[in-house]
Amino acid sequence: MIKKSLGIALFTACFLFALCVGPALSADSVKIGILGPFSGSLAFNASEMKKGMLLALEEVNDAGGLFGRQVELVYGDTECKPDKGVGAVKKLLTRDEVLVVGGGYCSSVNIAASQIADMEKCPVVVAIAISPTITNRGLEYVFRTSPNSPMFLNGINQWLEKVKQAKTVAFFMENSDYGRDGEKIWSELSKKIKAKELAHLYFEIGDTDFTTQISKLKNLNPDVTFNIASTTEAALIQKQAKELNFVTQWIGVGGQFTEAYFKMTGPISQYAMGSSLEPTLNMKSPETAAFVEAYRTAYPDSRPGIFSSQGYDNLKVILDAVQRAGEPTGDLQQDREKIKDALEKTDMKLTQGRITFEDDGQVHSVVPSVVQVQLENCEPELRIIYPEDRATADYQAPQPWRERECQ
Amino acid sequence: MDSLFLQQVVNGLIIGSVYSLIAIGLTMIFGVMRISNFAHGDYAMVGAYVAVFVMMWLPGPLGWVNALLAAAVIVAVAGVVSELLIFRPLLDRRTDIDMIMVSIGLFILLENLAQFFFEARPRMLADPFGGNTVDLGLVSTSQLRLFCLAFSCVAIAGLQVFLNRSKTGIAIRATSQNSRAARLMGIDINRIYTLTFGLGSAMAGIGGVLYGTLFAVYPTMGAIPTLKAFVVTILGGMGNIRGAIFGGFILGVAETLGGSYLAMEYKNAIGFVIIILVLLIRPQGLFGQREGV
Amino acid sequence: MLRIDGLSVFYGKASALSDVALEVAPGELVTLLGSNGAGKSTLLKTISGLLKPRSGTIRFDGASLQELPSHKIVGRGVIQVPEGREIFPDLTVRENLKMGAFTRRDPDVDQDMERVFNLFPRLEERLAQRAGTLSGGEAQMLAIGRGLLSAPRLLMLDEPSLGLAPVVRDAIFEVIRQIHEERGLTVLLVEQNARMALSISSRAYVLENGRIIREGDAAALMDDPEVQRAYLGY
Numbered sequence: 001m002i003k004k005s006l007g008i009a010l011f012t013a014c015f016l017f018a019l020c021v022g023p024a025l026s027a028d029s030v031k032i033g034i035l036g037p038f039s040g041s042l043a044f045n046a047s048e049m050k051k052g053m054l055l056a057l058e059e060v061n062d063a064g065g066l067f068g069r070q071v072e073l074v075y076g077d078t079e080c081k082p083d084k085g086v087g088a089v090k091k092l093l094t095r096d097e098v099l100v101v102g103g104g105y106c107s108s109v110n111i112a113a114s115q116i117a118d119m120e121k122c123p124v125v126v127a128i129a130i131s132p133t134i135t136n137r138g139l140e141y142v143f144r145t146s147p148n149s150p151m152f153l154n155g156i157n158q159w160l161e162k163v164k165q166a167k168t169v170a171f172f173m174e175n176s177d178y179g180r181d182g183e184k185i186w187s188e189l190s191k192k193i194k195a196k197e198l199a200h201l202y203f204e205i206g207d208t209d210f211t212t213q214i215s216k217l218k219n220l221n222p223d224v225t226f227n228i229a230s231t232t233e234a235a236l237i238q239k240q241a242k243e244l245n246f247v248t249q250w251i252g253v254g255g256q257f258t259e260a261y262f263k264m265t266g267p268i269s270q271y272a273m274g275s276s277l278e279p280t281l282n283m284k285s286p287e288t289a290a291f292v293e294a295y296r297t298a299y300p301d302s303r304p305g306i307f308s309s310q311g312y313d314n315l316k317v318i319l320d321a322v323q324r325a326g327e328p329t330g331d332l333q334q335d336r337e338k339i340k341d342a343l344e345k346t347d348m349k350l351t352q353g354r355i356t357f358e359d360d361g362q363v364h365s366v367v368p369s370v371v372q373v374q375l376e377n378c379e380p381e382l383r384i385i386y387p388e389d390r391a392t393a394d395y396q397a398p399q400p401w402r403e404r405e406c407q
Numbered sequence: 408m409d410s411l412f413l414q415q416v417v418n419g420l421i422i423g424s425v426y427s428l429i430a431i432g433l434t435m436i437f438g439v440m441r442i443s444n445f446a447h448g449d450y451a452m453v454g455a456y457v458a459v460f461v462m463m464w465l466p467g468p469l470g471w472v473n474a475l476l477a478a479a480v481i482v483a484v485a486g487v488v489s490e491l492l493i494f495r496p497l498l499d500r501r502t503d504i505d506m507i508m509v510s511i512g513l514f515i516l517l518e519n520l521a522q523f524f525f526e527a528r529p530r531m532l533a534d535p536f537g538g539n540t541v542d543l544g545l546v547s548t549s550q551l552r553l554f555c556l557a558f559s560c561v562a563i564a565g566l567q568v569f570l571n572r573s574k575t576g577i578a579i580r581a582t583s584q585n586s587r588a589a590r591l592m593g594i595d596i597n598r599i600y601t602l603t604f605g606l607g608s609a610m611a612g613i614g615g616v617l618y619g620t621l622f623a624v625y626p627t628m629g630a631i632p633t634l635k636a637f638v639v640t641i642l643g644g645m646g647n648i649r650g651a652i653f654g655g656f657i658l659g660v661a662e663t664l665g666g667s668y669l670a671m672e673y674k675n676a677i678g679f680v681i682i683i684l685v686l687l688i689r690p691q692g693l694f695g696q697r698e699g700v
Numbered sequence: 701m702l703r704i705d706g707l708s709v710f711y712g713k714a715s716a717l718s719d720v721a722l723e724v725a726p727g728e729l730v731t732l733l734g735s736n737g738a739g740k741s742t743l744l745k746t747i748s749g750l751l752k753p754r755s756g757t758i759r760f761d762g763a764s765l766q767e768l769p770s771h772k773i774v775g776r777g778v779i780q781v782p783e784g785r786e787i788f789p790d791l792t793v794r795e796n797l798k799m800g801a802f803t804r805r806d807p808d809v810d811q812d813m814e815r816v817f818n819l820f821p822r823l824e825e826r827l828a829q830r831a832g833t834l835s836g837g838e839a840q841m842l843a844i845g846r847g848l849l850s851a852p853r854l855l856m857l858d859e860p861s862l863g864l865a866p867v868v869r870d871a872i873f874e875v876i877r878q879i880h881e882e883r884g885l886t887v888l889l890v891e892q893n894a895r896m897a898l899s900i901s902s903r904a905y906v907l908e909n910g911r912i913i914r915e916g917d918a919a920a921l922m923d924d925p926e927v928q929r930a931y932l933g934y
Contacts, residue, residue: 041627043527175672201671208622208631211418212666212674218547219411232529236622239531243549244414245540264531264623268538407538574798581788581799588786591748593774593803593850 029072030065030328032318033092034103035113037080041206044260045231045307046105049127050075052304052311053103055294060319067327071319074098078109085109086116093120097332100125100339102318103311107131108177114142121333123321123340127314128307130255131177135362143343143361145314146352147368149181152253152275155370157189159386163395164249166223169195172213172237173228175202182228182253198222203233210237211244218246227252235264242268242407247398249273254368257382258305267378267406271398275368277352278382279309281392282369291351309351316350317343372396378406410545415663421552423659424559425621429614429632430639430651431566432607438583438646439603442494442506446513448633450608451615452521453485454478455624458616459530471535471620475558478612486608487601489513495600514629521626529625532616555617562613563652566606570648579603583646638678642685644692653694701726701886702747702778702854707756709739709746709910716742717910720756724854729880729887731897731918733931734907740890741783743907744856748780749773760854775803777853781860783890785843789832793823796831796842800849809849816845819875837868844875855879856888861896869893873900894931898922906931 034053036046053073061070074096076088085106092098093116101117101124104110110129117124118139126134126144130152135144160166169190173179183200190197198220201213214237217225225248227237234256241248254274262269279295280303282288291312295304322328324345325338347356354365370386374393383393401407433447458474465473493513497505536550570576582589582599590596611632618632639658643650658678666674685692702724709717717739724730734740745751747758749770758765765773787796797816801809817824820841826834831842840860847855857876861869877900879885891897898904898918906914906927914921921927 039522039527041527041625044529203671204675206631207675208618208628209422211422212415212663213671215411215414215418215663216667216671219414232623232625235529235531242538243540243552244418245542245547260528264529266531401540574802577791577795577798578802581791581795584788584790585786587750588782588788589799590750590770591774591780591782591786592799592846593771594799595769595771 029070031072031074031096031098033076033098033101034073035076035078035088036103036105038075038077040079042080045258048305048307049311051299052308053315055298056312056315066323080106080109082108082112085113089113089116093122099335100318102314103127104129110134118142122336123343125314125318127310135360141340143357145317145355145363146310147366150185152368153185155275155368155386156251159370161193166195168198168222169224170198170217170220170222171200171226174205176205179228186226208236210240214241214244214246218244222248224249224251229256231256231258231261235261238265238269242401245401247400249398259303262380267375267380269373269380270375271396272373274371276306276371276382277368278306279304279351281382281384287349288351313350313352317346317355320348375406413545415667416660417546417548419660419663420656421556423656424556425614425617426635426639426659427652427655428559428562429611430636430655431648432610433636434640434646434648434651435603435607440600445510445633446517447611447636448629449514449517450482450486450611451618451632452629454482454612454615455619456525457481458532458619459624462532466533468535475613475616478616479609482612483605483609487605490601490604518626525626527626529623531623532620555621638682641682642693644695647692647694650692650694703759705757708754709742709751710754715910720912722905724886724888726886727884729901731901731904732890732907733894733904738907739910740907741858744780744858779847779850779852780856781843781847783858785839787831787839787842791831792828793831793842794827796846797849800846804851812849816848820845837864840872854886858890861893
């Protein structure tokens, strides 16, 4: 009998303690929601974004946090599926009661998730997703810290027009909004520069065998092949192009140039082009150089890719806005409103360049460079070839496979 | 004949040979045990990871051949273990749906284990032939691709010799055609089950190494081979080994030619169109002689 | 040689055999008569280990069979040629015969193969043919030949004449008589064609609704009015 009542008493005590301590602990921290495809086929790219964010988080928490509180990231896994993304953002907004939502990778997910955050009047700052739709709907609480797809392609378009002057082009892209958006932009450009469009070929996300399409492309022999693909597919296409002895100037959006891509392709990605904000390329800027240095120290086994710097900048912008908005009062609505107002006044120099938002919540001041994969001791390296004022290397025209030294 | 057509046929034969190799195991297991194993492609995934680790120690052609052998052995053991622990206990009191659910469960389990142990990042197996290409005038391909085709053919032929010449091999075919009569011949069908699962998995393991070398190795890579193997198996007739061999090559060539001359967007749909046509016109499959026993 | 006592078999809750007792002595040819669904095939399947009895004993040469898996029963020389032949249609005739000899490691297999060809010359002509393409009579010859290659000590034949033309049926019975009389093989024959079966048997049992209702010398049963009415069509 005594044992039993002692048990009940202990249980009650624990329960009461948990009741008091639980909320107290989390009220103590400043909570920021982070969306991303942390599981599924894009998990390795999302983890790169997360690594960049953790650097920014460490910086602020090591310096004592914000307003004497630790900053806490609450992750919402979207699996790159819109329905999962909607569920994840709702949980962050209502259950976790985050002050602001950052991160965000897949366009289709973030179009939906940002709409929901906007309805809840919670500021959302998108890190990576590039569809123009995200910031062109006039949503007051939606921001984006990276360029959208037309901005990404702007530099390449200028290069094609002014430098390359391709006569024939072909399109080879994933059968999705990401692929078709890019196809539209480049198809317009092709008409403008009077290049003949030889073929529009598609593949499905997750495909592995591209020999059919590549054989067809080889038969048509275009000067330039636009290839809009994610990391894995883009790497497999490079590999199979080599096996089928196909040479073209590959041009991608740039998002494929990740650490995983270079590990998969090695030197066979030589000559491939895209747009990039790759931090190692922009080492001339002290902010970028410091980030690269910090990243290499924290993660000696991996290279700081574009997603890591986009993640880092994204969280830096958010932390800065939270800081300027002043100590959270506990009134969630009011705090979120203040953070939104602070975000609008953002002006920071970060790894991608200067970040300010225009009325649409979009960064317009970050301009990607045109990059090409070039080899250094047979190791692939991205180098800026355009615009000229930023270029670190000259353009190299693709050579036949048998004349390439490193394979 | 123009070079694109020839090139597409060669591409189709190469990928088709890998489809055949993986489908043979699936159709053998179905034939003998009536199990539709939706985890079959994940044995291929396990084989591909075996190759990743073997080739870390021993790169180049020698490492690759060793990887193929190691994958065959290790995946065969994995197949035998899963047969004994998961499928065998259910064999007597199952319905087909139970077995399908169990195999889907195994598929999810294997994928998640792979994600847990090997991370989600895709890995490329280094081309054991240094990426050397072969130009045959109208057709280009790589040494690796030709070797994949050759190795698939050798493995398929080896299995055929075993199944057609050895007493045990004939017993596997006999069990697949009529397991009760096989028992009356004194064949221990439990041993045949284990052996078939082991052999079928070994084929998938080899197929996985080839698939992983041609493409990439990642935890969810098994889904596509499973899908293709089912298309091939239905095309050739469930349980029909010859059907699986020809079915694999037919699917490979149909995909490349259809993708090239009809519509590239629908390259993957070609397999499903084939399935629907086969089920409508010839439900026993192209090579099936009769309805199920 | 074979001795069955008190054997009961159920399909789920339905009784298929109850309290069956049966004996086959070495060198005998015993016939088991019975109408469709009487339980004849059930009895053979139980002896072969394809079905497990609820109760009762099956002894062969004094050793119990009912605990053994079917492949071990075959190893003891208890061989069944099942109803409907159940040959392997996609194997060749030769491969089917090879499967008959599956458990054997002795060197006499080739010699036995020759003896099967002497009994059924047609099989030798069709060795490389797919068994599925054989006619009904040829398929039955193959099924019996396959059984003989299993080195039987007791050969159980389930409805060997079913669905065969009269000429072929007679030939099959002639072969059964030959292997029994000339080689002294012990046979347990299940047959619908009672007259022919009884004419070559020494003893017979009559099974009805899962029970043995008559047993005795073949000649005596031939004269039994009940048997005559039910099975001989008088």
